[in-house]
Amino acid sequence: EAGVTQFPSHSVIEKGQTVTLRCDPISGHDNLYWYRRVMGKEIKFLLHFVKESKQDESGMPNNRFLAERTGGTYSTLKVQPAELEDSGVYFCASSQFRKGTTEAFFGQGTRLTVV
């Protein structure tokens, strides 16, 4: 079974440019999450999809961030325009509703550097 995959693994962009991150969850997982880790800090929640619906986007920093999950499969996270403070590692995770288990499975992350 394929795990959560993220693309690209690294991205270096200039301030003001646009970047789109992609996440392919584990097949059949209804829950999809985006998280971000700024160097040395906690892994911070950004948002949560159930299928194609946004359940909780309370962690999205501002309206420069746009997440979509068309058709309830893969998801994209677009940052437009990127600012220096957007640098960090962006993790995607997925999970399935199943009684007795709530762990989420993470992708390898996309390291975003805004210069």
Next chain:
Amino acid sequence: DQQVKQNSPSLSVQEGRISILNCDYTNSMFDYFLWYKKYPAEGPTFLISISSIKDKNEDGRFTVFLNKSAKHLSLHIVPSQPGDSAVYFCAALRSGTYKYIFGTGTRLKVLA
């Protein structure tokens, strides 16, 4: 305001000895706790979890203890192995929200 705290940024332990990683939380509404392990350039990997109705959960060399009155949990690794060297994240969950709240992580180094 950080709801899940890991106050030790790093820990070094000799191979074969016990590693104890600690985590404190402030929100009494959390009812599920998880530990994740993270190697460099990889995503966090689920290790072990515990429900708030229990005070201990064991899986091989890994045991998680939960002290609800102190809002504290700990991960014990016995015996520690060099391959356990990684960053360990504590996470908490309030059922019905599916919003994992993570700590800042503790870097464990197991010395051969």
